Amino acid sequence: MNLSVPDALHNIQKASRLSPAALDMVKLLALLAMLIDHINTVFLTPAQPVMYALGRMAFPLFTLIWAMNVQRTPERLQVRANRLWIWAVVTQPVFSLAFSSHQPWWALNILFVFAGVTQLLALQYRHGRRGMTAGYLLLAFMIWPLEPASYGLAGIILAISMASVTGGSTPEVKRLAAFAAVLSLLCLNGVSHLLSLPAETLLLATLPTLVFPLMVVSFSSQFCPEDRQRFMPRHFFYVAYMGHLLVLLILQHVL
Template sequence: MNQVVSDLLHPLQTPGKISPAALDMVKMLALGAMLIDHVNTLLLTTPEPLMYALGRMAFPLFTLIWAMNVQCTPERLQKRANRLWIWAAFTQPVFSLAFAGHQPWWALNILFVFAGVTQLLALQYRYGKKGLMAGILLLGILVWPLSPASYGLSGLMLAGGLVMVTGGKTPGVQRTGVIVSGLSLCSLNGVSHLLGLPADTLLFAMLPTLVLPLMAVSLSIQLCPDGCPRFMPRNFFYIAYAGHLLILLILMHVW
């Protein structure tokens, strides 16, 4: 398990190993996986297991890219957190309407995961251990409303673990991050169904969560070698996330 996670993270820890265009390609694959997953959930009468499996790579990929970028400029952490809180709040009404009947009204969208962990990092950077404790308390409050639709504790642990791996200053911190990330990936999808439906859970939930992100990163590196420029506009993810939910909400009412 930890070796799979290490293989996934190694190219993204090595300077010059992955081009800016490859990172944009990873984002595009994650966006495609998310769209497939949400179409499967919201528009299809009978969800397709294969579409569900493809959707499992979206959150790990988004979290990986976020973790790589979030600590590049520590002095801007609070500004990053503010931007994420604004986009999360802006997207929430559309998210709630789109998933009405699928999730409880109080379930939070995935941007709150990134906003919460970014806020923790900003508080730790500014106030040290006291800020870290305040950030942990904040995440503790977010666990419950994030659990129905946005991975809850497992999602927050994955975000924290990947931050330790990609931004850890010592091998010990990075190793701890690999362990936390590996455990989080294994518990991210379907672990509660493992005893009742072991084959389906492994095939369509747990294995795709572990393997497909690695394949997506490897494919992106091959398709976009060094020297390829970026091709996605800045902050495109926020617009695409809110926008695709709005489009799906409209389609649900005219389908």
């Protein structure tokens, strides 16, 4: 697979032209991948490698969808950030309880990644360089609690770079952002095991992170033509994210 920056930029720009129905299909498949991954983590011992590999596409797909929408109305960036902060905080107790046997209690859920980067964009839009500096300081403090369960620095870099590629940046900035996106995707899953377990890491973590999202975008664009309207309610992801964690938590106590 060619992972050059021009190809990465082309693929992301191609994804940005998906129909509303195709975007909903991407979101639905990402939710399914996340559910498979969490079931594998919480209930299966040992975890199943194939289910783990499928789960690697969830975060890149959610990041793509978020990046395509976040800057469409820059004047509403702070509204979007506020909504994400609220959902992240409300979801956190359920997240901590659901993964109490697998993650430290202080590990933050994935919504904090999107909330933090959206806040960065909102501060930059309203206050320029001073706001951007404040936003980056905020994200720096978030890296450590995001590391155990929500990809830490690599996840933050992916979100920032994807927002730059899909936003109104210059071509030069978009090329640099595409390079950063590819690099962060390579580092997103299992990079610490690449030397000790190179074959397993490449097969089950690195390649699925890179290839599966492209396959989902391609399938969704073909399955849902341009004239199809969206079929999922607005803000469905927030409800589904917290809801599936709540179901997992209940099942743990029942089983």
